Amino acid sequence: MTEFTSLTISRALQLMRAGDISARELTEAHLQRIDAIDPSIGAYLAVTADLARRQAAAADEARAAGDDKPLLGIPIALKDVLSTKSIETTCGSKMLKGYKPIFDATVVSRLYEAGAVLLGKLNMDEFAMGSSTENSAYFPTRNPWNLERVPGGSSGGSSAAVAANMALAALGTDTGGSIRQPASFCGVSAIKPSYGRVSRYGLIAYGSSLDQAGPFARTAEDVARVLGVIAGHDPLDSTSMPTPVPDYVAGLRGDIRGLRIGLPREYFAEGLQPEVEAAARAAAAQLESLGAEVVELSFEHADYCLPAYYIIAMAEASANLARYDGLRFGARVDGADLIDSYKKTRGAGFGEEVKRRIMLGTYTLSAGYYDAYYGKAQAVRTLIRGEFDAMFEQVDALLAPVAPTTAFPFGEVTQDPMRMILADVLTISANLAGICGLSLPCGFDEDGLPIGLQLLGAPFSEERLLRLGHAYQSATDWHLRKPDLLG
Ligand code: GLN
16 A cells, blocks of 8 residues: 555546545555554654544545545645644644644635545644754654654654655645755655745744745645645735635646746855755756756845844744733643743743743843844845845746755754754745745755755745746656655
8 A cells, every 4th residue: 555655646636536546545545654654753743533534435425426626535634833623733832732723724624625634733843943843842753764863844744744655745834944944854845835825824823924834745746736725815814915826737837948047146155065055056957958047146135034034033923922821822830820820831831942932032022122133133124025026036036955954863953053043044035035935855965865955936926936846856856766764
């Protein structure tokens, strides 16, 4: 049955349409795979086997009755930051242990409406804060390519589940790189949509002006299929945009000849692992050979992205996490009086990284510091957005590595929060500017760890990025390689 779990969505849909496999068989194969493999990976916080079986049976019945919804019978899984009605949603935190939302996130209800089958909820850094999934309050997730390495983060459960054939696709969220970087560390394809492309309703907030949900899958084509289902305006999220959703799958067939691709010099500067730089440059050459035009350009504000991001993200996090006080939300620990209860609840419920960020965020928002830090960071953000607008007048997409290195060993970077923050240097600009970013496998380092390529595009240009990604994958086979560790 292993072959069922290594299918692409496109192939699985063909086989189901032809009556060669059923959604039930596909789902059972995945549940068996999770039972067999996940004890050594730790991608799943919870497996929703009963629901999956019911949804798969319903999908088979619907197909027999002539239904052909875009994801009918496709087994997927969700980062545990996404609210699922009556299914525990912890956000990787003890604070939300036992919390069962009374509603589904819009992206979840759209997946259900498209016929997807939910396998379960995936591990993550607590409240999506981190780059390695080591900050999960439950257990770390391991990288399927090397169990001693991190899968990236904060959506490490999502990338590991897809890489280890424990779901055909997964959703994650990206506030500063948390979709693109784990996809790169685990050798899968994924997209961070433009801000406002996908509803945030029911996505448990970290940095509300930065967060976006997006799909992980095996190919750009599968990413396009899932994005088409979850994208679009939602009256329940006032920041989602009414811009029409193109047919992303149909868009893959377009031509890439003549598209201009920019390589920002600052993203190829020192500090990159040599194999990462070489693989990204080779990918640019590959796109050039397919007819794209590659030019170098300068991203002058590149150095300001990290400081601006960490001030804004922490400020927004401190405001968003104020609701976990044991009264409104959160597992309450009773104390001697109200203040003592707040302290005990927040003291016991949050991990170290979350506390550090709440304190720093509260500091930068406090009277006397607001203008110096938060106000300044917002002004810098406007400059960064302006510079991207100018770059996208010259080029159709930007190309860079996703992360400066491949997956690092457990413990090594966690000891040093500054090093962990530097791991985000190439991804966070996209969130500050609200632009979209696609992450694709583009090679391996000497230790056999996957390397990721990042393509960035102007707001709402996902269709073009996916077309570039599809053209790249039609000419290369990096995305087809599988970790052999797990058989
Ligand atoms: N590593 C970044 C952070 O910790 C990004 C996380 C994310 O995108 N959720 O803020």
